[in-house]
Amino acid sequence: MRSLTRTGGPALLWRVAIAAALLCAIGLLPWLSRTDPALTVLKARAAERTPTPEVLASIRAELGLDEGPLHLLGQWTDGLLHGDAGRSWISGEAVLPSVVQSLGVSLLLMSVALVVAVVTAGAVCARTLWLGPRRRLAGRHHSGGGAAVLAALPEFLIASVLATVVGVHLGLLPALGWYGPQWMVLPAVSLGLPAGALLGRLLDDLLPGAFAEPWARAAAARGIPSGRIAWQALRRCVPGLLPNLGLFLVGLTGGAVAVEQIFDIPGLGRSTLQAAVAQDLPVLQAGALALVLLAAVAGGLFRLAARLTSGPALRDGALPTLHSPAPPAPSRLPFLYGGVLLGIILLSLTRDPLALDTAARLQAPSWAHPFGTDALGRDVLARVGHGALHTLALALGISAFALVAGVLLGLLPRFSGPLLDTLNALPPTLAGLLVTGVAGSGAATPAIAVAAVAWVPLSAHTAALLLQERATLHLAATRSLGAGRRHRLRRHLLPAVLPPVTRHALLRLPGVALALAALGFLGLGAQPPSPEWGLLLAESQPYAERAPWALLAPAAALALLGALAVTAAGGVPVPRWLRRRRRPDRALTAGDVRPPERELSTAGAAAR
Known part of the structure; x- marks a missing residue:
């Protein structure tokens, strides 16, 4: 297959352009954040020093800030070509x-x-x-x-x-x-x-x-x-x-x-x-x-x-498909985990997550406080349950967006490959800082930052599965019978790719929820006393020895969400609108070509 061996110039130029755009955005970060870089550098060097105009002017002259960000970016690039990345401002x-x-x-x-x-x-x-x-x-x-x-x-x-x-x-x-x-x-x-x-x-x-x-x-x-x-x-x-x-x-x-x-x-x-x-x-x-x-x-x-x-099977189109095993077995575990999580949320609705009781600080679990209290005497059950409403809703929305974007961009590997390689290099925290510099800090900042990188692994998974599925025997037979690209995509490629990628997206749901809360903790989104799960974990860490229940409660809720996502992912079938259908009253067409292993599976089941 030519697409496997050809690495054209446009792909390399696209990769270089994306990396250059990212470095330019990072180079403009001190100015995008709408803060004085000289003031930030002064606080990092000597927090106790008074930021007088004379002191700030001397820092600007020392660092060359008066000449503007584009001059600094060009100076840094020129030095990098000579093996010099500059000196730390701090x-x-x-x-x-x-x-x-x-x-x-x-x-x-x-x-x-x-x-x-x-x-x-x-x-x-x-x-x-x-x-x-x-x-x-x-x-x-x-x-x-x-x-x-x-x-x-x-x-x-x-x-x-x-x-x-x-x-x-x-x-x-x-x-x-x-x-x-x-x-x-x-x-x-x-x-x-x-x-x-x-x-x-x-x-x-x-x-x-x-x-x-x-x-x-x-x-x-x-x-x-x-x-x-x-x-x-x-x-x-x-x-x-x-x-x-x-x-x-x-x-x-x-x-x-x-x-x-x-x-x-x-x-x-x-x-x-x-x-x-x-x-x-x-x-x-x-x-x-x-x-x-x-x-x-x-x-x-x-x-x-x-x-x-x-091996050569990928090049010659001689692979069987990996996505024709028996249909998912039904399981009651998602209902069990979902019921427990829903019960926690319902029990917390009658409690105030922000109510302070300094006389009840770090109390162990009891009938009055089933999950105990935190360092400020707030009910942990109320905070876990109320935090679930906002965190889960936002995480589900971002996961759905990541799934759609990952599948669509995975269908275009030459376009998305350089993009996902570059974006994957950004930790969510650094992406959050870039988003904050452009859009400012707010409730939407963590969602934008996490959504900007959440599609990357799903796109890579989609592209890898498509690469193998395009080299299968049944797809080669379908192509030889005259089936067009749209037919192959709808009846063969998407049914093979969507279920495993959807399960992958569900597996990443807890990580999305945690990334949202972690960015909020860093000051890039929701602030305390918001009952975000990541904030609860971070706030409870200093008291892990004295009050482990304050840390274990949000951790158990996150683990419960993970168990729910994994067990629900195990039952993701092929959507009905993508399933291949055979009609016995008409002639065999390209859409009726089935993978050889599925024919063997059907014959074996009939024999048994």
């Missing part, structure tokens, strides 16, 4: 060595976290790998709610618990600093567990289709060892997830700000965010450029790996 030190050192720390942490994620993903789909070769999968099997809890828990919450319990109370591992291999264990586990749980769920979604293919049935009938069949099924499914794995790598590097702050790790994400808050423009631009380059390299390598691991 410390006065050279930027490039510190950014390279921070990048090395982040890459090392990312590598160890990736190992943890791979091990976690293997544990999540272990049961499917055990049952699949033995033909014991009933319907669409999923591994349960344990992965849902891990995928829903935020990294900074896992980091706080591990640092407090393992590092402080038990003293098994160091919980602060970055001085050797022992110091990277807890941060890597904090980052790798939720990422591995999500990757495991995505892999677990594809494995039943691989075990339903004719080669797997023939291998089982010939007595091939189950372990070898499971290994081949993994090789069959992994190429569809490799682009998302590249996104995870960049996300681990640029989005691990909270974990790096908790464990005091001098990583690239933390230094870039600190530079953005302090408006240290040279450090911010160099850090953002490093993230963009990392995203481009990782995305390109993993896309190449996906094509190489698929």
